[in-house]
Every structure is written in structure tokens, then in C-alpha cells.
Amino acid sequence: xxxxxxxxxxxxxxxxxxxxxxxxxxxxxxxxxxxxxxxxxxxxxxxxxxxxxxxxxxxxxxxxxxxxxxxxxxxxxxxxxxxxxxxxxxxxxxxxxxxxxxxxxxxxxxxxxxxxxxxxxxxxxxxxxxxxxxxxxxxxxxxxxxxxxxxxxxxxxxxxxxxxxxxxxxxxxxxxxxxxxxxxxxxxxxxxxxxxxxxxxxxxxxxxxxxxxxxxxxxxxxxxxxxxxxxxxxxxxxxxxxxxxxxxxxxxxxxxxxxxxxxxxxxxxxxxxxxxxxxxxxxx
Amino acid sequence: xxxxxxxxxxxxxxxxxxxxxxxxxxxxxxxxxxxxxxxxxxxxxxxxxxxxxxxxxxxxxxxxxxxxxxxxxxxxxxxxxxxxxxxxxxxxxxxxxxxxxxxxxxxxxxxxxxxxxxxxxxxxxxxxxxxxxxxxxxxxxxxxxxxxxxxxxxxxxxxxxxxxxxxxxxxxxxxxxxxxxxxxxxxx
Numbered sequence: 001x002x003x004x005x006x007x008x009x010x011x012x013x014x015x016x017x018x019x020x021x022x023x024x025x026x027x028x029x030x031x032x033x034x035x036x037x038x039x040x041x042x043x044x045x046x047x048x049x050x051x052x053x054x055x056x057x058x059x060x061x062x063x064x065x066x067x068x069x070x071x072x073x074x075x076x077x078x079x080x081x082x083x084x085x086x087x088x089x090x091x092x093x094x095x096x097x098x099x100x101x102x103x104x105x106x107x108x109x110x111x112x113x114x115x116x117x118x119x120x121x122x123x124x125x126x127x128x129x130x131x132x133x134x135x136x137x138x139x140x141x142x143x144x145x146x147x148x149x150x151x152x153x154x155x156x157x158x159x160x161x162x163x164x165x166x167x168x169x170x171x172x173x174x175x176x177x178x179x180x181x182x183x184x185x186x187x188x189x190x191x192x193x194x195x196x197x198x199x200x201x202x203x204x205x206x207x208x209x210x211x212x213x214x215x216x217x218x219x220x221x222x223x224x225x226x227x228x229x230x231x232x233x234x235x236x237x238x239x240x241x242x243x244x245x246x247x248x249x250x251x252x253x254x255x256x257x258x259x260x261x262x263x264x265x266x267x268x269x270x271x272x273x274x275x276x277x278x279x280x281x282x283x284x
Numbered sequence: 285x286x287x288x289x290x291x292x293x294x295x296x297x298x299x300x301x302x303x304x305x306x307x308x309x310x311x312x313x314x315x316x317x318x319x320x321x322x323x324x325x326x327x328x329x330x331x332x333x334x335x336x337x338x339x340x341x342x343x344x345x346x347x348x349x350x351x352x353x354x355x356x357x358x359x360x361x362x363x364x365x366x367x368x369x370x371x372x373x374x375x376x377x378x379x380x381x382x383x384x385x386x387x388x389x390x391x392x393x394x395x396x397x398x399x400x401x402x403x404x405x406x407x408x409x410x411x412x413x414x415x416x417x418x419x420x421x422x423x424x425x426x427x428x429x430x431x432x433x434x435x436x437x438x439x440x441x442x443x444x445x446x447x448x449x450x451x452x453x454x455x456x457x458x459x460x461x462x463x464x465x466x467x468x469x470x471x472x
Contacts, residue, residue: 011331011332011333011336011366011369014333014336014337015332015336015362015366018336018340018358018362019359019362019363021355022340022355022356022358022359022362023355023359024355025354025355025358026353026354026355026356026359028354029353029354029355030353039344039348040348040349043345043348043349046296047296047299047300047345047349050296050300051300051303051304054300054304054305055304058304058305126304127300127303127304127349128303128304128307129303129350130299130302130303130306130315130317130318130319130346130350131317131346131350131398132313132314132315132418132422133398133402133403133418134350134352136350138303138349138350164352170349172349172350174352179403179406179408180352180406200403200408200414200418201410201413201417204312204313204417267313
């Protein structure tokens with residue numbers, strides 16, 4: 001009992017104070033968008049080197065595993081083909097879109113921006129959400145590389161998500177299959193607007209929700225490409241999100257909803273591209 | 285001081301493992317919750333004060349890197365650490381059943397609160413789905429991992445106890461005495 005002579009604050013008071021602190025932080029971050037910038041910066045310098053190391057070890061192990069299966073040649077070939085497919089898919093969706101725009105918006109064509117016009121930065125995924133409820137991950141590039149909140153993230157030929165937080169040398173990405181994600185989208189052939197929402201239930205099956213699609217003439221068929229829309233203030237126009245998997249009329253008989261197959265394979269995502277141009281420049 | 289440094293180091297290692305290697309251990313895209321095991325067992329072995337502090341920092345890390353609302357996970361983990369610390373007095377070192385039950389309960393509270401605050405509040409009403417596909421598998425996986433990790437955590441606990449500056453007594457008597465002392469202060 002000797003050690004307990006000096007005064008100690010009762011644990012329940014510490015608990016109460018810390019709990020109050022947490023609640024205040026929650027309110028602050030909700031109302032002012034305060035994301036713990038300083039904390040995030042400091043933590044970034046502690047964790048990112050370790051995480052980079054571990055993910056490179058993970059990459060090495062993965063490579064070893066793959067070569068053990070003696071499929072290297074096939075894989076290289078496959079990778080090459082996949083790259084080509086990605087390239088062609090981008091090109092294809094761009095071409096279709098450009099054609100459509102030519103017909104309808106010739107005078108605005110100068111404003112059209114294709115993927116190639118954007119400045120892009122490649123980044124590695126170094127950590128994924130520790131829990132099982134959300135689908136966010138951390139990449140190894142941050143404000144030092146020009147990455148900031150609100151930038152779009154791509155992989156291969158499709159949209160992965162959006163940067164929701166940025167530290168000096170790391171950034172948090174919320175993927176489009178996350179339960180909190182909402183993307184304003186449109187169909188490629190008819191430019192009908194709709195919304196693409198992530199859903200935890202569908203995430204496990206590999207789909208995302210598509211909602212409020214107006215398609216009175218049943219023009220949209222399965223396999224239709226869904227791209228980001230021009231009305232979104234966060235996502236650049238014309239980035240491929242996925243392909244329609246299923247569509248059913250809503251109970252209001254005006255709109256349709258269903259599921260999409262995302263263009264990106266979220267299970268095996270290791271590197272991503274970040275578009276460092278914001279759709280809305282700050283201050284505008 | 286040393287004790288605090290070691291604890292901080294273990295929190296960092298746990299967090300890094302949780303968000304890198306553990307995703308590779310995932311079965312059917314469910315991975316176990318290492319931070320929860322650590323918070324709960326530390327609360328259980330070392331009392332509510334340390335449980336709540338460790339929980340607070342574990343949760344804060346989750347908030348900084350993966351949270352959408354700063355402070356939510358911190359509050360949740362802190363609550364779990366504090367709650368398991370309240371059962372510190374009935375902790376008996378060799379018995380693994382009680383910590384396992386307690387970790388399972390903590391997992392349940394953790395899963396239910398995430399569902400309630402982050403999903404139900406956004407009108408996701410299919411509780412059955414979330415319970416069967418997320419809460420329950422995570423619970424089972426985490427408890428299974430506890431069986432493997434319990435010995436190392438016990439070793440860590442005796443190391444921390446040793447670093448606390450106590451004379452090198454038998455670890456069992458130390459923990460028993462600390463338990464009694466804690467008990468008495470609680471009653472006062």
C-alpha cells in the first residue's frame with residue numbers, strides 16, 4: 001500500500017473526462033469538418049514507414065507465392081493483356097462518350113476532359129481498415145505529393161473512390177463500395193442520371209447499388225456502362241464506375257434501381273492512381 | 285516510465301498488424317480484432333485505469349486513420365477497456381475461460397454499438413444480416429485468436445508488472461496483491 005500514498009485521480013473521473021473529450025471531438029469533427037489534422041500528421045510520421053515496410057514484405061511474400069505456383073510467364077502475359085484491356089476499356093468508354101458528346105454538345109466539346117488530360121500520381125495501398133464494417137484504406141502519398149481531400153482515385157480502368165483525409169505522407173481513401181459512399185453517376189449511352197451507393201450487404205457479393213435511374217423506355221440493358229456524371233461536384237466526369245448487373249423498377253414506377261458490378265477488383269487492389277486535379281478548385 | 289513505453293510500443297505494433305497483416309488472415313472477408321483483444325485483456329489483467337487509457341489510444345489511432353468521426357472509436361474502445369477493468373478483481377491468471385467470455389461480450393458490445401450508431405442511424409434496418417454476416421463471425425474469429433494470443437499477453441502482463449518497479453516477487457502474488465489493493469480502494 002506504500003505506493004498508493006501519493007494522490008491519484010479516481011479512475012472514474014479520468015473516464016468521464018476522456019469520454020467528454022471524445023464527445024466534444026465528435027461534435028467538432030461533425031460540425032466543422034475538423035479531422036484531427038495535427039494528430040494525423042504526427043501519427044503519419046510514426047506509422048507510415050512501418051506500414052510501408054510491412055506492405056512491401058507482404059508484396060514480396062505475394063510475389064514469392066505466385067512464382068511458387070510456377071505461373072510467372074502466364075501471369076506476365078496476363079498482366080500485359082489486362083493492361084491492354086484496361087487501356088482499351090478506357091479508350092472505348094472515352095470514345096463512346098466523345099461520340100455522344102459530339103452529337104449533342106459540339107459547342108462545349110472543348111471543355112471535355114478525358115482521363116489522359118488529368119495529372120495523376122501513383123500510390124501504394126499500405127493499410128486497410130482494421131474493422132469489418134467499412135472499406136477505407138490508407139495510401140503512401142499525401143500532401144507532400146500534392147494529394148488533398150476530395151481528389152478522385154482510380155485503378156486500372158475504373159473509379160476506386162475519393163480521398164477523405166490527407167496527412168503529410170499518407171491519405172485516407174473511401175472506396176465506392178463503402179457503406180457511406182454516394183456517387184452521382186450517369187449511363188454512358190443515354191446520359192440518364194442516377195446515384196451509385198455503396199452497401200455493406202452487397203459489398204460481400206461484389207456489387208454496389210444503383211438508384212433513382214430514370215429509364216421510362218427501358219433503354220438500359222444489363223452490361224450498360226455507368227460513369228461518373230457531370231453534375232457531381234466531387235467526381236470528374238466520365239470515369240467508369242461499373243456495369244449494370246440487374247435493374248428493377250421501383251415501387252413509384254418512375255425510377256429504377258438495381259446493382260452494378262464495379263469495374264475495379266477491390267479484393268486485389270495494391271496500387272492506385274490519384275487524379276491531383278480537383279473538380280472544384282478551392283475558393284471557387 | 286518504461287512500462288508506459290512498452291505499452292505504447294505494443295499498441296503501435298498491434299495497430300500496424302491489425303491494418304496490414306490481419307487483412308491477409310481474413311476468412312470470408314472477416315478479420316479478427318486484435319486491438320479489442322489487447323484492450324480488453326489489458327483492462328482485465330491490469331485494471332480499469334490502464335484499460336481505459338489503452339482503449340482510448342487504440343481507438344484514437346483507428347479514428348485518425350480510418351474513422352469518419354474523430355472520437356467515436358476512441359470512446360468505444362475506452363468504454364470496453366474500462367468495462368473489462370471493472371472485472372479485474374475476479375481475474376484469475378490461469379483461467380482462460382473468463383477472459384474469453386469477456387472478450388466475446390466486448391466484441392458483441394463493439395459490434396452492436398457500431399451497428400447502432402453508424403448503420404441504424406442511417407436507416408439500415410436489416411439487423412439480422414449484419415449480425416449473422418459481420419458481428420458473429422468477427423466474434424468467433426476474435427475469440428479463436430484469443431486462445432492463441434492469451435499466453436503471449438500473459439507474458440506481456442508479467443513484463444509490465446515487472447517494469448512497474450516492484451521487487452522481483454513471484455508474479456502471481458503480485459497480481460493477487462494488486463487485485464486486493466484495487467479491491468480495497470474501490471470499496472473505499
